[in-house]
Structures are given as C-alpha cells and as structure tokens.
Amino acid sequence: MSAGRFAGLAVVVTGAAQGIGRAVAERLFAESAEVVLVDRAELVYEVAGELISGGRKAHAVIADLERFTGAEAAMVRSHELHGGIDVLINTVGGTIWAKPFEHYPPAQIEAEIRRSLLPTLWCCRAVLPYLVEQRHGTIVNVSSVATRGVNRVPYAAAKGGVNALTTALAVEAAEYGIRVVATAPGGTDAPPRRIARGPAAETDQEKQWYREVVDQTVASSLMRRYGTLEEQAAAIAFLASPDASYITGTVLPVAGGDLG
8 A cells, every 4th residue: 555645635436335345445545535435335334434544534425326316416425525526436336147148037137237337337427527627537447357257248248338438438538637447357355245236046057157157257367366355456546546647548457367
C-alpha cells in the first residue's frame, strides 16, 4: 500500500459490502481516500462502520444499481457527501448460475445481464455529468476473463459489454480529462458470501457444471491457481490512482496469465 496516495480524493466504490468491492474500499480508505461505499445490502453500513481511522470515516449508501434511478441517486448522494467525485469504481456483478447455454431460461439470461452489465452501465452514465463538468475523473470497471469461460454465456456476454463500455467511453471522455479503465479478474478466492448471489447448486448435474467452471478457470491460469482479494484490489487501486495517469481505454487481465 501507498499511504496518502488517494489523499484528498473522493472515491465511490459500488458493490462494497462483500468480495472485491469490500477489499477495494478497505484498501483505498487505508490509502487516505474519502470513500463512499454503495451496495443494495444493508451489510454495507456495517462495513463502512468498521472503516474508522484518525477521526476519518467512510460513508455508506444503499441503492439498487440495476436501475438507473438507483445509480443516479447513489451518485447524487456521493457528490453531496464530498462536494465532488474523483474516482468511481464499479465492482457489482458475478455469475448467478452455471450451466450450458441451452439450459438457461430467458428469465435467467436477463437476470445475468441485469446483474453484471447494467449496474456498471448505469453508474457510468450517472457519474459522467459530474466528471465532465469538473473536467477530470477516473472510472475503473471490473470485468472478467470469463468472456471465454464455460457454462456462463450470459455472464460472459454481460462482461463483454463492460469491456466495450470501457473502451468506447474512454474515447468519448478523454477530451474532458476523464480516464476509463477496467480490470478483468480471473477466479478469486474470497470468504463465503454473507448474502448469496443466487441459489446454490443442488442437483448432481448442477454441481458438475459448476465444477467444470472451476476446473476451466484454474486450467486457463498459467499460475494454475485462483487469485486473492488483495491481488485484485491492488490492481484496481493502481488503475484508480494518479500513478496510472497515462492509462485509459485499457482492460487489464488480473488472472495469472489468463487473457480471457
């Protein structure tokens, strides 16, 4: 960590109650950022309450980011709290089901897209007017190398959309001094989720399909392992920081050599 690297910067982290989002919020707070944690789960209040240091505290905002109204309200509130937004980090997303594409009913396909594309799309749209007006800012999206994964076609499509959003928006936003970048995590070890993304695999067939995801993820990594939350947060923190001031329109794989 680099103490003071984010001093004076207002950072919004979505999906901050668990997983990569929480790890990022904790790291950036430790690096002196003024952090707003956004999530739809009330657990985010508990996480924000744990981030107290030297009189500094983090703020928590509850919002449903699968809807533009939720994303817009979250950005309005974040802007009010600090008088500006310097960095937005979008981590909301994650596979809900794992199965061959022909077994996905339409409702589940739409749910995967809502979960892993729309929150990032809506938050980018909601924050952009603030960044354009102030003529600076950074957006870091969290995609996935699972765009070439098995048994997750709807999720792969959603994350492919995140990649396209990142590169296209970077072109549009550059003239305003705004950087737009992304990381593409591979498999990442994390504590059991306190709030599950979806139903657990129950049948032997469902368990086998999920096992195929794990096996393919490890096999695709040159390092033959899952990453850690700390490794994912480190890459995101770098791209969000002034250290990456000449990087935009880039999707950085953080997957042990798997390029997705």
